[in-house]
Amino acid sequence: MKKNSRKPVAKAKHPQASAATGGGRRSATAPASCAAAFGVALGHHQAGRIAEAEAGYRAVLHLDPDHPHANNNLALILRGRGGHAEALACYRRAVKRTPDDPHLHSNFGCLLVDMGQAAEAQAALRRAIELQPDYAEAHFNLGNALRGANDLDGALACYTEALRLKPDMAAALSNMGDLLKGRAELSRAVEYFMAALRAAPQMPEPCNNLGETLKEQGRITEAVTVFQKGLGVHPTHAIMHSNLAFALNYTADVPVEMIYRVHRHWAERHADPLLPAGRAHANDPRPDRKLRIGYVSPDFCAHSVSFFVEPVIREHDRAAFEVICYPCSGRSDAVTERLRAAADRWVPIVGLSDEAAAARIEADGIDILIDLAGHTAENRLLLFARKPAPVQVTWLGYPNTTGMPAIDYRLTDGVADPVGLADQLSAERLVRLPHGFHCYQPPVVALQPRPPVLDSGVVTFGSFNNTSKVTAEVVRVWAEILKRVPNARLLLKSRQMGDDETRARYRNSFITHGIDPDRVELLARIPAADGHLRAYDRLDIALDPFPYNGTTTTCEALWMGVPVVTLAGRSHVARVGASLLTNVGLEELIASDEAEYIAKAVALAGDPAALAGLRAGMRARLEASPLTDHKGFTRSLEAALRAMWRSWAERGG
Incomplete structure (x- = not known):
C-alpha cells in the first residue's frame, strides 16, 4: 500500500571521513616511541585489521591521551560500531589539541550528525570549510548534515560546491541524484546516478538508487535489470535485493511463483542465517493474560500506513492489550503526535542496529511483534529475522510475502488471498480476517455531491x-x-x-x-x-x-x-x-x-x-x-492475535 516514493532506498549519505596519517604533536612527557606505535596502529588500520588497530591506538593514547590522530582514528572505529559517547570524547580531545585541523572538524561533524546534534555538527563542518575552503569532503559532509535538517536548498548548494571541487566525487554525485529524486527531478537524478557509476562502478548506492528512480518513472523492466546487475556485483546488499523483490510486484509478465521465489531467496540470503538456533522465549505462556503488542514502522507520520493503523492503535482494548510503538524513522508531524498519544509506550529505535533493536524489544517483553513495512523504505526486517518476540506478524505495509519463516503470520482476507495458490505464495501462514484487512480513517473533507x-x-x-x-x-x-x-x-x-x-x-x-x-x-x-x-x-x-x-x-x-x-x-x-x-x-x-x-x-x-x-x-x-468500522475491525484483529498467541502457548512456548 505504501506510496512508491517510500520504497526502500540506500542513500549514499556516508560521510567522507579521513584517517589521520601523521604523528601529531606529542606531549612533553610522551616517550619517543609514541610516533612509532601510532605508525604500527595505522598500518593495521589501513590493512583492515581493526581489532589490532584499535588496540594500537589505545596504546598510543595511554602514552599521550591527547594525541590528535590516534584519537581521530580510534573515534572512526568507535563510530563504525555505534560507540558514539567514547568517540565524542576522543574528538573533543583531538580538536582541543589541534584546533586548526580541518579533517578533525569534518570527522567530528559527521559523528555529531549521527548523534542528532545538528547545530554543533553544522558548526564543526563549517569550521572545517573555513580552515580549508577547497576541502570537497567537508562540503559534502555539510550537505548531508543540512539535508538531515531538511535544508534541501542548502544541501544542494553544498553538493554543487563539492562537485565543483571534485567533479568525479562519486558519493557527492550519488547524493545529488538522491536529493533530486526526492524533489521529483527524476531525469536529472538518473544522470547523476549514472555519472556516479562511471566514477565508481563498484559503488552500490548509485546503482540501487538508479533502479529506484527508473521504477518511479514507470520504467519497471529497466529497473529490474539494474537491480539484477547490481546484485551480481553486490550479492550481499540486502536493500538492493529488497528493491528487486519489490519492483517485481509491478510486472505483469513475471509469474507470481517466480516473484515468490525471489522473496524467499532474499530471506535465505539475508534473514534466515540470523535466526538463532533453538530460539526460546521467556514470555509467560498463559493464553488469556494481557498481551504486549509491538508495532514496528518507519511510517508513524502523515503516510498511507497511518491512515489504516491509527484507528487500530487508538481502539485497542487496553484491558487485554498493551500497545508499544517502535518508530524506526525520524520523520515526525502532527500524525506522529496523535499516534504517540494513542500508544501506551513510544520507543524509538532510530539509530539502533538491528541487533540492538531486537535486544531492546526482547527486553521489553513483547509477546506479538507486528511489522508494518515489509520490503519498503527503512524497514527493519532483519530485526525480525532475529526473532525477538515469540509471535511475529506482518501486516498492511507491503502487498506480498516477506519471504521470512521468522515471521509467523501475514494478515489478509479471503478476497485478497483466496485459499489455495495464495497459501503456496506466502512464507508466513495466512490469517484471513473476516471483513477485509483494512481499517480506513477517512479525512474530514466535504463531498462534492454531483459527478462532473x-x-x-x-x-x-x-x-x-x-x-x-x-x-x-x-x-x-x-x-x-x-x-x-x-x-x-x-x-x-x-x-x-x-x-x-x-x-x-x-x-x-x-x-x-x-x-x-x-x-x-x-x-x-x-x-x-x-x-x-x-x-x-x-x-x-x-x-x-x-x-x-x-x-x-x-x-x-x-x-x-x-x-x-x-x-x-x-x-x-x-x-x-x-x-x-x-x-x-x-x-x-x-x-x-x-x-x-x-x-x-x-x-x-x-x-x-x-x-x-x-x-x-x-x-x-x-x-x-x-x-x-474501527472498533469492529480492531476486535476482529485482536481475536486473530489472541488465536496466534494461544497457538504458541499450546505448543509449550
Missing part, C-alpha cells in the same frame, strides 16, 4: 496512483477505454509527473496508442492535503492500475464519491482493489480480465444516472461498511 459529467457532459476517468503502477500494459488498456468513449478525458496525477521527461514519456505513450494528447491531463503533486482531495471532484470514474492495485488512492476516491473499477489478478498485490470493493458492497466494479475491465469502465461512463447515484450514496455506503 452532469455539468460538463464529458466523462473524466482518472488515477492518482504513482507512475510506477502505470505500466505499459496499463496505458494500453486505458487508451482502449478512451477509444471506446470518444469524448472522455483521462486525468493522471502523481508526484513523479513533476518531472518533464517523465511527463513527456507518458504523453507520448498515449499518442502511440492513437490518443490525442489533449485528452490526457498529467498533474504533479498538489502539496496541500485538501487540494489533493479536492482533485477527486474532477473525476467521474477512477481506474485502478494493475497488477499493482491502489489502496490509499482507492479509499480516497471512494470517500470522495468516485467509483473505482478494478481488475482482480492472481496474487495479493493484484487483488487489493477487489478486497476493498467487496467490503464496501461494490462487487459489480470488479473485473476478472482486461476485456471485462474495459467493458465495465465503458458501461459506467455511459450511465450518468448510475454515476450520480453512486456519488450521492458513497459516503453512507463507506460509513456503513467494515472498512470504517
Whole structure:
C-alpha cells in the first residue's frame, strides 16, 4: 500500500571521513616511541585489521591521551560500531589539541550528525570549510548534515560546491541524484546516478538508487535489470535485493511463483542465517493474560500506513492489550503526535542496529511483534529475522510475502488471498480476517455531491496512483477505454509527473496508442492535503492500475464519491482493489480480465444516472461498511492475535 516514493532506498549519505596519517604533536612527557606505535596502529588500520588497530591506538593514547590522530582514528572505529559517547570524547580531545585541523572538524561533524546534534555538527563542518575552503569532503559532509535538517536548498548548494571541487566525487554525485529524486527531478537524478557509476562502478548506492528512480518513472523492466546487475556485483546488499523483490510486484509478465521465489531467496540470503538456533522465549505462556503488542514502522507520520493503523492503535482494548510503538524513522508531524498519544509506550529505535533493536524489544517483553513495512523504505526486517518476540506478524505495509519463516503470520482476507495458490505464495501462514484487512480513517473533507459529467457532459476517468503502477500494459488498456468513449478525458496525477521527461514519456505513450494528447491531463503533486482531495471532484470514474492495485488512492476516491473499477489478478498485490470493493458492497466494479475491465469502465461512463447515484450514496455506503468500522475491525484483529498467541502457548512456548 505504501506510496512508491517510500520504497526502500540506500542513500549514499556516508560521510567522507579521513584517517589521520601523521604523528601529531606529542606531549612533553610522551616517550619517543609514541610516533612509532601510532605508525604500527595505522598500518593495521589501513590493512583492515581493526581489532589490532584499535588496540594500537589505545596504546598510543595511554602514552599521550591527547594525541590528535590516534584519537581521530580510534573515534572512526568507535563510530563504525555505534560507540558514539567514547568517540565524542576522543574528538573533543583531538580538536582541543589541534584546533586548526580541518579533517578533525569534518570527522567530528559527521559523528555529531549521527548523534542528532545538528547545530554543533553544522558548526564543526563549517569550521572545517573555513580552515580549508577547497576541502570537497567537508562540503559534502555539510550537505548531508543540512539535508538531515531538511535544508534541501542548502544541501544542494553544498553538493554543487563539492562537485565543483571534485567533479568525479562519486558519493557527492550519488547524493545529488538522491536529493533530486526526492524533489521529483527524476531525469536529472538518473544522470547523476549514472555519472556516479562511471566514477565508481563498484559503488552500490548509485546503482540501487538508479533502479529506484527508473521504477518511479514507470520504467519497471529497466529497473529490474539494474537491480539484477547490481546484485551480481553486490550479492550481499540486502536493500538492493529488497528493491528487486519489490519492483517485481509491478510486472505483469513475471509469474507470481517466480516473484515468490525471489522473496524467499532474499530471506535465505539475508534473514534466515540470523535466526538463532533453538530460539526460546521467556514470555509467560498463559493464553488469556494481557498481551504486549509491538508495532514496528518507519511510517508513524502523515503516510498511507497511518491512515489504516491509527484507528487500530487508538481502539485497542487496553484491558487485554498493551500497545508499544517502535518508530524506526525520524520523520515526525502532527500524525506522529496523535499516534504517540494513542500508544501506551513510544520507543524509538532510530539509530539502533538491528541487533540492538531486537535486544531492546526482547527486553521489553513483547509477546506479538507486528511489522508494518515489509520490503519498503527503512524497514527493519532483519530485526525480525532475529526473532525477538515469540509471535511475529506482518501486516498492511507491503502487498506480498516477506519471504521470512521468522515471521509467523501475514494478515489478509479471503478476497485478497483466496485459499489455495495464495497459501503456496506466502512464507508466513495466512490469517484471513473476516471483513477485509483494512481499517480506513477517512479525512474530514466535504463531498462534492454531483459527478462532473452532469455539468460538463464529458466523462473524466482518472488515477492518482504513482507512475510506477502505470505500466505499459496499463496505458494500453486505458487508451482502449478512451477509444471506446470518444469524448472522455483521462486525468493522471502523481508526484513523479513533476518531472518533464517523465511527463513527456507518458504523453507520448498515449499518442502511440492513437490518443490525442489533449485528452490526457498529467498533474504533479498538489502539496496541500485538501487540494489533493479536492482533485477527486474532477473525476467521474477512477481506474485502478494493475497488477499493482491502489489502496490509499482507492479509499480516497471512494470517500470522495468516485467509483473505482478494478481488475482482480492472481496474487495479493493484484487483488487489493477487489478486497476493498467487496467490503464496501461494490462487487459489480470488479473485473476478472482486461476485456471485462474495459467493458465495465465503458458501461459506467455511459450511465450518468448510475454515476450520480453512486456519488450521492458513497459516503453512507463507506460509513456503513467494515472498512470504517474501527472498533469492529480492531476486535476482529485482536481475536486473530489472541488465536496466534494461544497457538504458541499450546505448543509449550
